[in-house]
Structures are given as structure tokens and as C-alpha cells.
Amino acid sequence: MNPRLVITSQHAFIDQPLQISAYDCSPHQKMTIEVSTSDDTEAVYTAGATYEANQDGNIHLAHHAPVSGSYQGVDPEGLIWSMDRKDKKFGDYFNKSTSHPLTYEFTLKDNKNVTLDLVQVHRKFYDETVKRVQVHEPDVVGTLFYPDTDHTFPGILLLGGSDGGVNEHAAALLASKGYSVLSLAYFGAEGVAKDLENVPLEYFEHATNWLKAHSSVDETVSLIGYSRGGELALLLASTYNCFHAVIAGAPSAYVTSGLRNTIYAPIPAWTLGNKPIPYLKFAYTTKHFFRMGTSILTRKPFSFLPIWALSQMKANNLHDVRIPVEHIHAPLLTIAGEKDECWPAADYARIVQHELHDKRTDNEHLYYEEGGHFLAFPYGIPGMPTSAYMHVGGGMVMDFGGTKKGNADAARETWQHVQDFLYKHTKKTSLLHS
Numbered sequence: 001m002n003p004r005l006v007i008t009s010q011h012a013f014i015d016q017p018l019q020i021s022a023y024d025c026s027p028h029q030k031m032t033i034e035v036s037t038s039d040d041t042e043a044v045y046t047a048g049a050t051y052e053a054n055q056d057g058n059i060h061l062a063h064h065a066p067v068s069g070s071y072q073g074v075d076p077e078g079l080i081w082s083m084d085r086k087d088k089k090f091g092d093y094f095n096k097s098t099s100h101p102l103t104y105e106f107t108l109k110d111n112k113n114v115t116l117d118l119v120q121v122h123r124k125f126y127d128e129t130v131k132r133v134q135v136h137e138p139d140v141v142g143t144l145f146y147p148d149t150d151h152t153f154p155g156i157l158l159l160g161g162s163d164g165g166v167n168e169h170a171a172a173l174l175a176s177k178g179y180s181v182l183s184l185a186y187f188g189a190e191g192v193a194k195d196l197e198n199v200p201l202e203y204f205e206h207a208t209n210w211l212k213a214h215s216s217v218d219e220t221v222s223l224i225g226y227s228r229g230g231e232l233a234l235l236l237a238s239t240y241n242c243f244h245a246v247i248a249g250a251p252s253a254y255v256t257s258g259l260r261n262t263i264y265a266p267i268p269a270w271t272l273g274n275k276p277i278p279y280l281k282f283a284y285t286t287k288h289f290f291r292m293g294t295s296i297l298t299r300k301p302f303s304f305l306p307i308w309a310l311s312q313m314k315a316n317n318l319h320d321v322r323i324p325v326e327h328i329h330a331p332l333l334t335i336a337g338e339k340d341e342c343w344p345a346a347d348y349a350r351i352v353q354h355e356l357h358d359k360r361t362d363n364e365h366l367y368y369e370e371g372g373h374f375l376a377f378p379y380g381i382p383g384m385p386t387s388a389y390m391h392v393g394g395g396m397v398m399d400f401g402g403t404k405k406g407n408a409d410a411a412r413e414t415w416q417h418v419q420d421f422l423y424k425h426t427k428k429t430s431l432l433h434s
Contacts, residue, residue, distance in 0.1 A: 003031065003057075004023055007119050015381065019061075033061075035106050035107075037102055040095050040098050044085070045385050048079070049066035066078070077382070093390035099132065101122055101123055102384070125168075130147055132168075136190075155217035156174060158174070160229050169378075170183065170377060170381065195258065197259070198276065224377075226248075226250060227373065227379070233248045234246070234252075235270065238325055238328055247422075249414075250340060253352050255321045283310045308343050333418070336366070336367055337406070341373065342373040380415075384411075
């Protein structure tokens with residue numbers, strides 16, 4: 001009999017665990033399983049590992065640790081999260097924001113690198129039970145996903161980070177769990193500003209009211225924001241008492257400056273009542289520029305943590321630019337990685353936790369020792385390759401921190417936390433009052 005791959009399920013949601021096995025090998029035969037996929041930019045990501053079959057000639061990734069390869073230890077999803085861009089040193093950020101499904105191609109090879117079997121696995125973010133609607137109104141731009149029924153569901157406003165645009169894949173996946181999710185664009189997309197500069201908080205207030213009034217929504221709206229979107233979620237919840245629950249991933253505790261061409265600039269990111277909201281100015285030194293130059297020349301990943309430390313030390317208005325999270329009335333979940341190299345998200349989350357004191361017993365704060373910046377939904381989703389580095393252009397590689405395994409483990413755990421938190425504070429509450 002010829003060795004063969006068996007993968008369950010070959011058509012599944014992205015967060016559904018895969019069962020990967022090889023059968024009909026020779027007892028104790030060493031076999032290699034490889035996987036490849038492409039992100040939204042058509043960049044190819046691959047991983048592979050070699051396993052030794054048991055005495056029955058079978059390999060089960062749920063029970064077998066590889067003898068060599070892209071990851072170590074027993075992990076049925078190890079081949080998935082360890083995929084990396086093969087033509088880039090340090091790998092690269094897996095660029096996924098559309099709701100198009102992913103196709104993973106698995107191959108089984110012998111010790112002579114001969115392909116013995118090939119299986120394609122299709123991973124979707126939503127199906128025909130969810131409706132997708134592009135929103136291009138004068139005051140609301142984004143994509144709405146909601147279950148295609150006559151029932152109403154809790155509304156979610158999903159806010160991305162400094163990459164701008166929308167996170168359709170994440171909104172679609174969450175809608176598949178029974179929510180009406182608006183992935184809102186606020187810069188870097190058609191119909192909104194090119195740069196993160198002087199964006200009115202009233203834009204988000206209007207979007208919240210728009211979503212609350214939608215026929216698919218039960219009149220409740222919660223917030224999920226990540227990175228700059230996490231900063232924004234905390235700022236919005238501190239300003240407007242209209243949210244049912246708030247989730248801030250890898251957040252800042254301070255209002256930070258705007259962006260021009262994806263680079264921090266001495267400009268306000270947000271306004272309220274046509275007035276700029278005070279912000280923490282990004283401070284550089286000659287030493288930092290030298291480190292950036294060295295990073296470009298050596299292709300050594302660059303961390304922004306020292307710049308944030310200097311910015312806070314030089315700020316003479318740190319109290320004024322802190323987000324007044326004590327004004328948040330909704331239950332809050334923060335998620336942060338201790339090894340975030342983009343900014344000190346864990347320290348910022350602890351500031352938020354400290355300022356809230358014991359105001360609510362239902363607030364939750366999650367910290368992950370091996371987690372970096374991309375450790376949680378919507379930027380860390382189980383079933384997708386994880387990211388620790390990004391080639392940001394000009395030859396610079398940015399270190400976003402954490403390990404691929406640490407980010408993958410956190411993504412799995414926090415995705416369940418996110419769902420449980422939302423159910424507890426939106427769906428469960430709705431059921432109790434229905």
C-alpha cells in the first residue's frame with residue numbers, strides 16, 4: 001500500500017482544529033509533511049517537519065512530535081502556525097485582511113524528497129449563512145457581516161490598527177458566531193483619509209449609531225480594537241457611554257500621535273469637537289536613527305520599545321495624554337503580550353488595570369509571557385500562520401515580538417476568551433432580558 005495523508009476536515013472554518021495523519025507507511029519510516037499557502041499579497045508561506053511513523057506505520061500530529069522541522073513538540077496545528085515566508089530572512093508578516101478563504105496544500109514526502117500524496121485543505125471565514133455588505137456612506141465606510149436571518153444579533157464595531165483599511169476576515173469569522181460585525185475603516189481605505197490624522201471621534205459615534213439602528217442588530221454595540229484600534233477603543237469607551245462591552249488587544253494607555261505614510265509624525269491622530277486631542281509625541285535621538293540605519297544595513301530586526309521609553313520620559317504632559325479609562329462604564333477585556341516589541345502593551349494594559357482599580361468585577365486582563373504584538377484576534381487567529389517580524393520597506397525589518405509558538409498559543413486561548421467575554425456580556429444578557 002502507498003503512504004497517504006488523511007486530513008479532517010478538508011473544508012472547514014479557519015478556527016476549526018485540523019486532524020492530520022499519515023497512514024500506510026513502513027514501521028518507523030521517516031516521512032516529511034510540508035504545507036504551503038499564500039497571503040493576500042500572493043506571497044508564499046511554507047513549513048515542513050519530519051516524523052517517524054509508529055510500529056503500525058502511522059503518524060498522527062496530535063500525538064507525534066517531529067524529529068526535525070519548523071517546530072518542536074507535539075502540536076497538531078504546528079505546521080500551520082509555523083509557516084513563514086520562504087524568500088525573506090526572518091520570515092514576514094502574514095498579510096490577511098480580505099474574507100476570501102485560504103487554501104493550504106499539504107504534501108507527504110519520503111526521505112528521497114519524492115511526493116507520495118497531496119491534499120488541499122480549504123479554510124473559510126464565513127459561509128452562505130452570513131451576509132456580506134460593503135458600506136460606503138458619507139459618514140460610515142467599512143464592511144458589514146451578519147447572519148442572514150430575520151433575527152437580530154449583538155452588534156460589534158471592529159477597529160483595526162496602524163495598517164488602516166478593514167479586517168474583513170476577522171469580521172466574517174465573528175459574524176459566523178452569531179454577531180453583526182462592522183469592520184470600520186477610519187483611514188487608509190477608499191472613502192476615508194489616507195493617513196491617520198485629525199480623525200474625528202464623532203465619526204465613530206455616528207458609525208455606532210448607524211450599526212445600532214441596522215435591522216440585523218439588537219440595539220447593542222460593543223467594541224473590539226487592536227493596537228492603534230485598541231487605543232481607539234479605550235478612548236471611545238472613555239468618551240461615549242454607549243457600548244455594551246469593550247475588548248482592547250495590544251493597547252496603548254496613552255493617546256499617541258498620528259501617522260503619515262505609516263510613519264509616526266507630530267500630528268494629532270484624533271479630534272473631538274473639532275479640537276485636536278492631546279497626544280504623546282514620538283521622540284527620537286541620533287542614537288535611534290543610527291540603530292535604524294544599522295538595522296537596514298544588517299537586516300537585523302528593529303524594536304520600537306526604546307523610542308517609546310524615551311517618548312514617555314521626555315513628555316511633559318503624560319498625565320494629560322493618558323486615556324481616562326476610569327470613565328469606562330462597560331465591562332473591559334484587555335489582552336497583551338509581555339514580549340511586545342512594537343510598544344510596551346503589557347505595561348500599558350497594567351496602567352489601564354491600575355486606573356480602573358476594582359471599578360467592575362467583570363473586567364478581565366490577560367497577559368502572555370511569550371506573546372508579542374500579534375497574539376490575539378483580529379490579528380492572531382487560530383488556524384493561520386503567526387507573525388513576529390515584518391518587512392516594512394526600505395530594507396527595514398520590524399520586530400513585533402514574541403515567538404511564533406507563543407503567539408500561536410495565545411491566539412488559540414484568547415480567541416476562546418474573546419468569544420466567552422462577548423457571550424457573557426452581550427448574548428447572555430440579551431437572553432436574560434428577552
